[in-house]
Amino acid sequence: MFAAISPTWSAGTGASQAANTDWSLSGTSRRLDFTVLNAQVTATFSSVNLALWEELTLYVYVSRRLTSLTEVLRITVDGEDFDLPRQTRDTWQHILINAADRGAVTTIVFKSLLDEQTAFIDLLGVRKYDPETADSDIADAFKAAIDLDYGVTTTLAAAASAGDTSISLTSDAYVFNTSRLRITDGVHTEDVDLLTTAGDLKNALAYSYASGSTVTVICPVETESRDGIEPDPVCGVNVMQVTTEGFSRRPIDLVGSSKIKRFLGEATIQVYVDCQSKLKTLSLSRQYQASCGDKFSIILDGEVFDVYLDYDQFLDRTDAGNNPRMSWFYKVEPSPFTMETLVPVTDFTYDIQPGGAA
Amino acid sequence: MIVIEGLEDLAKSLTSLKRSMRGDDLGKLRGRRFSRDAKIIVATGQASLPPNKTSTVKIQGRPHAPMAWHGRLLEAMKVRVMDGGVEVGYFGDDNSKPGPSILSDGKVSQSKLTFTEIATMQSTGYRVPLTGSKGARVRGFLAAYGIFPKKSKTFLTIRARPFLANSAEVHETRGNDLEVAKAFMTRLLETL
Numbered sequence: 001m002f003a004a005i006s007p008t009w010s011a012g013t014g015a016s017q018a019a020n021t022d023w024s025l026s027g028t029s030r031r032l033d034f035t036v037l038n039a040q041v042t043a044t045f046s047s048v049n050l051a052l053w054e055e056l057t058l059y060v061y062v063s064r065r066l067t068s069l070t071e072v073l074r075i076t077v078d079g080e081d082f083d084l085p086r087q088t089r090d091t092w093q094h095i096l097i098n099a100a101d102r103g104a105v106t107t108i109v110f111k112s113l114l115d116e117q118t119a120f121i122d123l124l125g126v127r128k129y130d131p132e133t134a135d136s137d138i139a140d141a142f143k144a145a146i147d148l149d150y151g152v153t154t155t156l157a158a159a160a161s162a163g164d165t166s167i168s169l170t171s172d173a174y175v176f177n178t179s180r181l182r183i184t185d186g187v188h189t190e191d192v193d194l195l196t197t198a199g200d201l202k203n204a205l206a207y208s209y210a211s212g213s214t215v216t217v218i219c220p221v222e223t224e225s226r227d228g229i230e231p232d233p234v235c236g237v238n239v240m241q242v243t244t245e246g247f248s249r250r251p252i253d254l255v256g257s258s259k260i261k262r263f264l265g266e267a268t269i270q271v272y273v274d275c276q277s278k279l280k281t282l283s284l285s286r287q288y289q290a291s292c293g294d295k296f297s298i299i300l301d302g303e304v305f306d307v308y309l310d311y312d313q314f315l316d317r318t319d320a321g322n323n324p325r326m327s328w329f330y331k332v333e334p335s336p337f338t339m340e341t342l343v344p345v346t347d348f349t350y351d352i353q354p355g356g357a358a
Numbered sequence: 359m360i361v362i363e364g365l366e367d368l369a370k371s372l373t374s375l376k377r378s379m380r381g382d383d384l385g386k387l388r389g390r391r392f393s394r395d396a397k398i399i400v401a402t403g404q405a406s407l408p409p410n411k412t413s414t415v416k417i418q419g420r421p422h423a424p425m426a427w428h429g430r431l432l433e434a435m436k437v438r439v440m441d442g443g444v445e446v447g448y449f450g451d452d453n454s455k456p457g458p459s460i461l462s463d464g465k466v467s468q469s470k471l472t473f474t475e476i477a478t479m480q481s482t483g484y485r486v487p488l489t490g491s492k493g494a495r496v497r498g499f500l501a502a503y504g505i506f507p508k509k510s511k512t513f514l515t516i517r518a519r520p521f522l523a524n525s526a527e528v529h530e531t532r533g534n535d536l537e538v539a540k541a542f543m544t545r546l547l548e549t550l
Contacts, residue, residue, distance in 0.1 A: 177489040178512045196489070228485065228515025238483075240518060241406050270518055274485055311523060315482045319470040321492055322484035329523065 001130035001137065001335075002057075002302040004123070007043035007108070014039035015112070020120060025059055025092060025304055029122035034112035043108045043124070050078065050099035053126040054338055055254065056108075057302045059092045060084065061120040073119055075255075076109040078102045082255040083113065092122070094303060096254040098341060099126060125302045129337035135239050135267050136223070138332050141298040141305075142237045142269060143221045147291070148284050150174075150233055152217040156183070161208045167192075167199045169215060176232040176276050180220050185213040193231065219273075219284060232323070233275035233284060240329075241268040249339065257343045261336035268310075272327040278317060285314075285326040293328070301335045375546060384542050385444025389437035391538045392446050396525040397432045405524040408517050413505045430456050431480070434473040435522075447522055448474040463502070483518030 009017045014036030020029050032041045050056065062072055062084070071083035077097055087093060110119065152175065157168040160183075167183075169175065179194050188207040195202055222229050224238040243265040252259045271292075273284040294309040307330050315325045378384075399405050434454060437446050456476070458468045469476070487493045489512050496514060500507065507514065529535060 177487065177493075224515075224517075228513050230512050232487075232513075238518065240520070241524070268520075270483075270520075272482065276487065313478060313482050315478050315484060316475075318475045318479065320479065320484070321486045321496065322479065323487070325482055325484055327482040327518070329520065 001133050002125050002127045003048075003053075004125040004302070005043070005045050005048060007045040007124070010042050010044065012040040012042070015041050017041045023061065023120055025122045026299060029061075029120045032110055032119045032121065034114070034117050034119075037113070037115040038111055040109055040111045043110070043121075045106060047104045047106050048126060049104045050102035050126065051104075052128070053099040054128040054259075055126070056097040056099050057127050058095050058124040059122045059304070060095055061092045061122075062087055062117060063090060071113050072117060074109075074111040074113055076111065078105050080256075084255070092120075092304070096252065098254050098257050098259070100338075100341065123299065123302050123304075127301050127303075127335070129335055134264070134334035135242060137301055138267055138269060138298075138334055139223045139237045139239050141300040142271060142307075143223065145292065145296060145298045146221045146235055146237075146271070146288070148219045148221070148235055148273070148287050150217050150219040150280065150284065152280075154215050154217075156209055156211055156213045156215060159209065159211045160205055160213075162205050164205050165201050165203075167201065167205070167215075169199060172197045174277055174280055175217055178230050178232045179217050180231045182216045182218050183209055183213055184216075185209050191218065219275075229274075233273070233277075233280060235284070235288070236270075236272045236274060238270040238272070239267050240270050242266070243268075250336070251342075252336075257341060259341050260339045262339050263333045263336040266331040266333050269307075269330045269332055270327055271330070272325050274323050274325045276323050278324040281324040281326060288326075288328070298332075300332075303335075305332070307332055374549075378546055382439045382444055384539065386437060386439070387542055388535055388538050389444045389446040391534065392526065392529055393432075393435045393437060395529050395534050396435065396522070399525040399528050400432060400521050404528050405521050407519040407521055407524065413500070413503075431473060431476060432521075434477075448477040450474060477522065479516070481518065481520045481522060483516055485513040485515050488512055488514055 009030060011017045011032075014034060016033045018031050020031040021027065023029060023031075030043075034041075056077060060073065060075075070086070072086050073084045075082045075084065075095070075097075082095075082097060084093065084095070108124075110121070112119075152173070154169050154171040154173075154175070157170045160167045175181075175194070175197055177194060177196050179197075180191055181194065182189065182191050183205075184190075188209070190206050192205065193202040194200065217233075219233045219235055220231050221235040221237060222231070224236050229236050247262060247264055249260055249262050252261050271288070273281055273288060275281045275284065295306060297304055297306050299305075310329045310331050312326070312328045315322070315327070317324050400407070434456075435447060436449060436452065437444060438449065452474050453472050455472050456469045458466045460466055471479075486496055488496055488507055493512075497507065500514075
């Protein structure tokens with residue numbers, strides 16, 4: 001389970017900060033620019049009780065330095081300093097700080113230990129193992145990583161008013177009885193579910209739209225429930241199976257400590273594209289293969305994971321009347337739980353007494 | 359001069375060993391063992407497949423395991439020697455179909471679907487529309503067995519049961535495949 005921290009950022013003398021979409025993992029990161037030694041940027045947020053979580057987690061990107069051999073950035077949490085060493089590779093660094101023994105915090109301070117550098121911060125939050133959401137978190141991570149363009153756009157043939165339960169489309173090519181439509185006129189945008197290709201809606205319109213407003217058929221990404229999935233087309237994500245063999249224990253490095261965590265077996269995830277049109281099923285499948293396919297990244301509980309395809313399978317339309325469907329199957333381990341926390345021992349105290357003394 | 363005897367025989371034995379290992383015999387043994395074990399793995403619930411919905415029991419007239427568990431579908435699994443090695447499963451050019459079955463109302467049902475289509479549908483799951491003219495026919499068929507999906511229900515959804523992939527994983531994890539390979543190598547070495 002992961003809870004993002006959305007702070008207000010403020011920069012001290014010799015520092016500046018801004019939202020950045022050029023270089024991020026989640027789509028938007030925070031860029032920190034430091035121009036003097038010990039310049040600071042502070043992240044301030046609503047109180048978070050760290051004792052209720054296992055780790056504070058964030059990703060930091062700082063470019064490699066050829067000349068500096070020392071620590072480059074200091075992160076202060078709950079009055080304790082964590083110094084990050086210079087990086088040897090140009091990549092995002094995943095920082096984990098033990099949360100369990102701490103109290104409530106409202107700030108995190110980033111201080112530059114160099115006189116000039118730029119850092120990027122992303123996926124700031126707190127995390128813990130939660131058996132209730134361990135597998136649904138995987139499905140949510142897959143959903144967030146998938147975005148498919150059905151490629152069908154039409155317009156409203158007549159004006160529609162807020163409260164109407166039907167609309168009229170200029171063209172119904174590749175529009176099916178349960179298609180999900182996105183209506184927009186540049187001012188308002190809403191998604192509606194069709195009941196029939198004649199334009200009957202499952203729910204009334206929230207806004208009014210003029211004739212000619214743009215209508216796009218979307219391919220939503222949804223988790224399969226017990227009753228199935230309604231929209232057509234759809235990209236379904238299905239947690240199929242959880243294995244109960246092969247649990248593994250692994251050490252996880254934190255800043256200043258480490259933990260032994262136990263993984264609890266793989267979940268098999270089925271991702272499928274299902275549509276009445278075979279042409280569109282194949283088109284959406286090619287898009288999925290290009291953007292995801294045999295290897296792609298998901299953000300699971302605040303951490304970036306690569307997922308690899310186990311196998312795939314195409315189901316054509318048959319005499320049973322089924323929709324064509326393309327499926328991809330993956331195996332993913334949900335977030336592990338903590339077995340023990342290891343802290344470094346820095347001091348030994350020996351009490352030496354002469355032989356024979358009590 | 360040093361004479362080492364038996365080198366020619368050793369060379370012949372190694373050549374024979376290489377030929378046997380490159381051949382299809384090991385692949386066929388592994389394939390047959392898997393197709394035999396898959397039936398047991400699936401029938402004993404080790405493949406972790408979801409059970410039938412109650413509507414299926416109503417149509418068939420009796421409680422039974424999902425089709426993927428049926429002997430008929432599993433018996434139809436084939437072992438073939440292909441260019442890249444031996445493959446086990448259901449092949450696209452195989453048009454064999456299940457024989458007729460009797461439904462709860464006494465009607466004889468003959469599947470139009472081939473075993474390959476059925477196996478694929480079981481593995482991926484599928485949706486059948488309940489809307490429009492096609493949907494009306496499906497609703498009519500279900501109504502004959504006293505099954506009336508809600509008007510708001512738009513698809514008949516059959517969940518994925520990847521029986522082949524799941525049983526292959528159990529088969530390999532348990533060491534069954536390795537057992538076949540070891541037995542083969544032991545017999546081969548005994549013939550040298």
